[in-house]
Amino acid sequence: MTHIDDLNDRVVDAPSDNWVYKVLPRPVWPYAQLARWDRPIGWQLLMWPCLWSSALAANYLAAGGVLDLRIFVFHLVLFVIGSIAMRGAGCTYNDLVDQNIDMAVARTRSRPLPSGRVSRTQAKLFMVAQSLTGLAVLLCFNGFAIVLGIASLAIVAIYPFAKRFTDWPQFFLGLAFSWGGLMGWAALVGSLSWAAVGVYVAAITWTIGYDTIYAHQDKEDDALIGVRSTARLFGKRTRQWLIALYGLTLLLLWLAFMLAGAGILAYLGLVIAGGLLAWQILVLDIDDPVQCLALFKFNSRVGAVIFAGLVLSLAFV
Known part of the structure; x- marks a missing residue:
């Protein structure tokens, strides 16, 4: 049975049986929550545009007979590590900026900063450590690519404030989260x-879509405190x-595949993905927070x- 103190050290919108609470010592839990290690969906969604772009470039280079498969695989590993590190740093930065807002929203007030389990100084130091990990990957x-990666920091810095001045904060999230489409x-x-x-642009529109679904969880609280969203x-x-x-x-990815000379299986993967996206739209109930998540x-x-689809298509380029 879960001890009551364990429950008090968790956040309400994360699964209680996550590996974080089984493997890591309790003093580390607040930092894992700041980085969202207990919610891997964030770094996964940040990672996919990186991997799409890298795999599409691999198709392009393979068509010209100049693909180094070892470098391609090495880059995929780097993007996974970088996505985890930079998503964690971004979430920590976002929590620092939004601490007062998070205290006013039922779903977020149990997070480490608004609940007082981590100080702002500790959160800042942790953000720097994660950022340095991301920098090591970038180098x-x-x-x-290094210069391009550094350029993304301007967008990352703006995003947490977007909900205060525009109804389209999801667009700014897309600009930042989709940068891997270029990288x-x-x-x-x-x-x-x-x-x-x-x-890149395809990933932006995808991000606006899925984060709009996510934002429907908080629309009542957002309306009360004046937070804007799509x-x-x-x-x-x-x-x-x-x-x-x-x-x-889907249209933009199709055009990108054509421009890069992607193999036939890349298009098959895109058709299947289109079916999955259509299913989301068909079943969506914007008033059901559990389903939205x-x-x-x-x-x-x-x-x-x-x-x-892009990786498998390499065999037919």
Whole structure:
């Protein structure tokens, strides 16, 4: 049976049986919660545009007979590590900025900062440690990719404040979360192309879509405290907006695949992903917070299917 003190050291919107609470000592729990290690969906969604872009670049290079498979695999590993580190740093930064807002929202007031289990100084030091890990990963890439990665920090810095001045904070999240759509290609090719830009913009529209679903969990609290979101903006028209956003995602990825000369299985993966996105729209109930969270998490499977199609297509390039 779970001890009552254990429950008091957890956050209400994370699974209580997560590995964090089974493996890590209790003093580490608040830091794991700051980094969202108990909620891997965040780093997974940050990771997929990186892997899509890298795998699409691999298709492009393989078509020209110049793909180094070892470097490609090494980059995939780096992007996984970097996604975990930078998502954690970003969440810690976001919690520092939003501490007062989190105290006013039922779902977030149990987080480490608003609950007082971590001080602001401790959170800042932890954010720096995670950022340094991300920097170490970034320095493994070529010079162009390094500069491109550093440029993303401006968008990352703005995002936590977006909900205060626009109804489209999900757009700013998309700008930041989708940067890997550029990074994967740049790291492998050493430059950018319209194919990489297509992946980036596609990932932005995908992010706006799935994060709108996520934001429907908090729309009542957000309305009370004046936090803005596309969930509140779209309201009952959310399904129509998702059709447009997800449809644009699929179209842009299709064009990017064509520009890069992707193999046939990449398109098959995209068709399957389209079916998964259509299913989300069909079953969505914006007034069911539990379902909204489940559908939000389901998008990691969409990302995995698109990536799998790109990797398998390498055999037919």
